[in-house]
Amino acid sequence: MHFVLDANEYIFALGLFKKASCESLIQHFTENMPLHSISICRTIVEEVRSNLAPKDFHKFVKFVNLFNPIGEDFLVPFELGSKYEFIGFKPADAFIAAYAEWVGADALISENRHFLAKNPTLPFKIINAENCLKLMQASLQ
């Protein structure tokens, strides 16, 4: 399966604010690398950066690049972002949703209830870390 993780997932998993489900999720992705794919865009990287020391940020970039190269924001078609703004997403959230659609993600993982409350008819699921772990366990059975 292919996932996009919101900045809060990385921040929680790194222990900046402890949340066990987010920690388990990244651990699962790391240990089962060929099984699942993670994409990350520049905007999310920059959000994580604003909470890390420069040396830690350097390591974070090295870590995420092991999954996929960082996606540059300008590559995402503008119209896709507009589509999500039109259905009620805030501009930056609309961009993240557009990015998830553009990379063909199966799910966008976020702990942000503003995301989680959105329309269920999107081309990808929006779920939190706990439900993502359940989904992946179910796909293995």
Place this chain on the structure above:
Amino acid sequence: MKNKTAEAKKLWNELRESISKKPSPFEGMSEEEVIKQLRKTRKKLWEKKLALRP
């Protein structure tokens, strides 16, 4: 792939260890407060990005 997994594990563990030694910018906040703070950061970064567009 085995090497990549090992490298990812190593980097992630080093990162978490390094972060655990520093004070968190979210010390004393609830999850909801942290999310709110992150939303503010997102808005600020987004506005900065838009301002830089030609």
